[in-house]
Amino acid sequence: MKPAPFDYYRPATVEDALAALGTSETAKVLAGGQSLIPAMNFRLSQPDLLVDIGGVEGFDRLDVGPSGVMIGASVTQSRVMASDEVAEAVPGLRQALHHVAHLQIRNRGTVCGSIAHADPAAELPALAIACGATLFLQGPAGERTVDAGDFFLGPFWTDLGEGEIITGVHFPSEPADTVTLMDELAWRSGDFAITGVAAAVATRDGCVSGARLVSFGVSGVPSRMAAAEQAVLGFAPGDDSSALYGAAYEDGGDAVDDIHATAEYRREALGALAVRSVRAALASNGNGTGV
């Protein structure tokens, strides 16, 4: 298994990267390559040009400020995970990244690359939606930003236009009343999730006052769980969880059947994970007794 032949180009500027992408309809951006190169080994992907953005000026920025964390396009998942400043501003990032593949893959895989790849079972797209992250894109028509909630359109399908690349992603600082975390079910630690939930849960007086709950690995695209987000309002530690479970089960109505799990199994897992995530969020806010 070897990739089909391609031309390789390593630009130093985003302008050169965009110009190169414009020369070919099958060109691909290479960041960490942890999804792309396996796909090329299988020849599922056969680009005739790889534009390696590892050396693009400014893409290695990892800035933590009062508004949040800005992660450049070539920043690896391990680097984000290792930063104590990042963990303080957006604690959910370190916790979520622990679920992403394995150490050896996180050492090369990038945060922006995972978002651009948009695997329906990947953690980072769901986390970006739960956190209210903003994507920074640049293409032939210039620069624009897109809310993560509007970015994912289907399996491996995003709002990225032809010749456009993600230059960075901004995760806003976690509000004081909010806990962001991720939970998932996978057959092996680090494998793709059969079902997962990314949750940003706000609390007031020990009860849930608002939540963004996002499913992943369930259907073809990470999705906000509208029914569960309603059902969870006012939820307190110790409350009966059957209504929340039922709502999350309803949110899994478009769950897929495949070799890993049936749709029914995924929906039940989604219900259980939603309850577990909300309980864990309440507990880590000091308002509950844990899962």
Next chain:
Amino acid sequence: MMDTSPGSREVDVAATINGMQVTHRVPARLLLSDFIRDVVGLTGTHVGCEHGYCGACTVIVDGDAIRSCSTLAVQADGSTIRTVEDLATDGDLTPMQQAFHENHAMQCGFCTAGFLMTLESVDPDDYREPEQVVDLLSGNLCRCTGYQNIVNAVCSVWEVERS
């Protein structure tokens, strides 16, 4: 705006492997695992699944354990690479290699180089609980399923107390 591809099918790769400087002109599509094995001739690094799943091909690039099957050789241009051949010195095994030997932490041995390089790349102080050791090793598969002895070997060297 460019009209034609600015890229090239062949690339120069210069790297330091196990302290030895190597420079080769290779196809852009050459994987790092094949560069190490077929071009440089260091066959201690094994190639298993070739899609980043099994970890047999794990090597250390600039201090980080990575999958050499999911990395292009050209991406390692200018880097410092360590493979399993860099561990023992004149036939003297490292403490971890010795522990693998004493604990029978291998059966067929195909996965061993990958396990050893993952272990070589980390700070043992970050892995004080048996669960942390197991989690660290989750990125390497042993198809003989000899995990207990591998965990035993690691815990013995890192002085992790098993319950």
